[in-house]
Amino acid sequence: MDMLKTLLETQPLLTLFVTVALGYVVGEINIKGVSLGSGAVLFVGLAIGGWAPKSAPPALLGTLGLLLFLYGIGIQYGEQFFKGLSSAEGLKANIAAALGVIGAGFVSVALVHLFGVGLDQALGMFAGSGTSTASLQAAMAMLKGDGATVGYSVSYPFGVAGPILFLYALSALIKPKIERPPQKVMETAEIALRNPALIGLKLSDLIKRLPDEVAIAAVRRAHHNQQPAHDLVLEPDDVLLATATDPALLRETTSMFGELQPGRMTSHREDLDYLRVFASSKLVVGHALRDLRFPDGVDCSIAHVRRGDADMMPSQDLILEFGDRVGLLVNGAHHKTMRAFFGDSIKGTAELSFISIGVGAALGLLVGAIPIAIPGVGKMTFGLAALLLVALCLGRVRRFGPFVWTMPLTANLVLRNFGLTIFLAQVGIASGPKFFATVGVTGASFLLYGVVIALALLIITAAFCLWIFRMPFDLAVGVISGATGNPAILAFANRLAPTDRPDVGYAMIFPSMTIVKILFVQIAVVLIGG
Template identity: 45%
Template sequence: MLDLAREIIGSQPILTAFLAIGLGYLVGQISIGGFSLGVGAVLFVGLAIGALAPKAQITGPIGLTGLIMFLYGIGILYGRQFFEGMVGVGQKYNLLALVACLSSLLVALGLGHIFGIKIGHTLGIYAGSVTSTATLQAALDVMKNKDPSIGYSIAYPFGVIGPILCIYFMTRMVKPKFPVKAQRFQMGEISIGKSHAGKRLDELMAGALSEVQVTMVRKGGHNFVPAADIVLSAGDAILVVAEQTEAIAKAAAALGKLESGRLASDRADLDYIRVFVGKASVVGVPLASLPMPSGFPTRLLHVRRYDADLVPAPDLMLEFGDRIGVLTPPDRKDEIRRHFGDTVKAAAEFSYVSLGIGMVMGVLLGLVPIPIPGIGVVTLGVGGGPLIVALILGKLRRTGPMLWTMPLPANIVLRNFGLAMFLATVGVNAGQPFVRTVAESGLTMFFIGVAVLLTTVFIVLVVGHYVLKIPYDDLVGVASGATGNPAILVYSTKMAPTERPDIGYAMIFPSMTLVKVIAAQIVGLLMAGSSAG
């Protein structure tokens, strides 16, 4: 029976790939002390399958296609935050992560040389310690054998759990304090006092109302969409929204007083409707330029994106699946629904045209040779090229009619499935040599991986906190980005429950991925040249 299973697995690569993915996700859900491997378990199940069935090989572009899907999804999602991180404090954060990543590479090379570890295994250990699949692929390309996969597989587990343990102990030592997470959408009704009677709305918006947005005006017993030339009288009321309650309280103190119920309870002139964003024509456009139905008054009141309510700022862009609140005459609701699409299915839809074009541009960029004097020619490869193109497109969001972004649920599916395909391929193909190498020098390689990982995390956390005085929630985001695995970011957000770890991760992960990819190729070329010499 076992021989039959081996024969089937060895002759059916597609079956083998999905077997590794399915069983891998099952194993990845097992939690021990709150720690689980998640999608990383696909790699180890693949190794087990490869060791069990020596003939099992997943050939063709399956694994590379998965890697491109994963990196493209990362770039599209984090493009805007990445480029924002290239200025201001982001430069300091990236410099810190750069020193950490290059220092850990030197540690890997030094220890590998001392203990006689092959350079392919060493590069794999480095890639596994910082859980970088793109670096693994770069090492595979430059070494032209399976050695990096073996080193990666040995170092990967501690590459995930190590940063989590370090962040845990660092948090216990530092005991950081964070403000209570406040809702980012606040609303209030302000009754206008006598001191501001006779003033136009645009005058007040340039002064007392500068920190809030006016979404509706009540005058003469009727509700209106705000217009700049409306002249307010004593007793009139305005509905305002802001991210902070303090801004609303400040505006109310300056203009009159907070008095709820007058505008919201009267829906004779303007009613409130919530619709899903489901049309490409309204996605990726700043709200200040957003086309609205003509012929009747409308006003966007608020935006609900996944679990967060957002103030409709002029530069905010709608995404597929957003649920928006719109003020409109009661008899115009159907026109609003048609204008925005109003379908929840949009949360899982995106343009395959833009996806295909973006990936083609990324692969082509990855093929461009980059000559380095005295070393040789490197390329961004299938790891760096698609990532750079996706970051640029994620920043642009839209080019004319071409929408580059995708809804978060679709992005998560694309990334996770792509990563699972890549890890399954690497694991199955490296199964047999992995067993031999572990038996020979597995313990030594594991401890080298531990040293590499601790070097990365120690530099980021200790230098970042005690020398550079980086805010702690930013710091754990930088550490997560430098070490790479999304599970580390999830844990960081538990230790620092603000939005800053996500922003720090977005600033660091793409740039450090590119650094690791190029560094791995340079080291591989240098070692190959010295061996030839």
């Protein structure tokens, strides 16, 4: 054992990756639907650090890991974040979550005066109860000690398991009736024009009468399929290829136009053929569909876009992302040209622009280093909170000139999960010795304090979501998940409410609540003092 201990203490990078591997093994253990996931890496790191005190990797590694995590979050959720701030529903969600987070913060600060808990330990419990590694880093950076890590590690388990149990109890109490929505899959209908009131109209005028969720992808006339030109004047027996993700809307459109004529268009592909391509080229990624300029001589239309597991209508303001699968209607002779135009590379959807990441992260760090005067508080730098805010702005812009700020979803997930794992492993190993020296005396009381802080966060947020703002249950559980922060909680919320609203609620408030938690820690340190 002494040889193993010596090996770990002389090879810190080896120790780091052993911690990561063992942490994920422990995190896979599932007890009645509750598992620690990546959070287990912290506990394995504490155990290894306590046993081999000199095995900690450099602190810069942990900071780099957290930077990657926050930057990836900001880039992915930028658009949803700003939509949340500009909509009434989003504002209510952010207010409810902010009140819950601030309420939990006040409870943690009260422990300093009521029970003599150290400020660093209290703020660590605040971070652990809210499973916020970013606010833990802020407490560690400002207080220059590892007391925050001790509080974080003791309260973190209930920070993960507590919200899951709370949501389970809340669902049992309310008994919401939530039906799983049908998967959005593009449906088509070939409709022969029989309605005299529509004959003689321009196609553009006809489209204005359709619901927004219905599109005309092609027209067949005189035995030839053709693109849906807006100035085309409709004639009797024209066959229109209508598309929608809602079958009911297609039935409504059919009754408006005339009658179904299945097979009239899809069985004849000499003029127009269907082609699906991956969006992986910088010529198209980050651009709205209205701004795409197809190669000269190519007559092409976009029938639909599939992102993830859902089909999307090709609205003119839809912005393409890496990995989108785009359905085209184009003559077969131009298939090769259009593949080259869109990129059509699965490999390309997993590539990153390291220039964009470097510029974006450097800009965020620069903004975070600027001291800002806050009345009553003094001058503060926002550090990684500013980096997250810059990343959110870049995620909203998506591209600027040659810089494509977004990245493929799969690459984003890998990058930020790897960063979070490295941060947890480094912090755990470095804090292990102090943790075991402290937890034997304060562990039980700290666990109780962590439960109280987490319950304050959950109860306040749920009360405002469900009973004051009267949000739907499926949206409310997403907001509660975002306020607590851990993805495992969101996964459980999705099982309780199998709609897309938990994800929407989470995305609208998770970035802003991360910033609120970081700022609360920083302001508390300045006002109360270290």
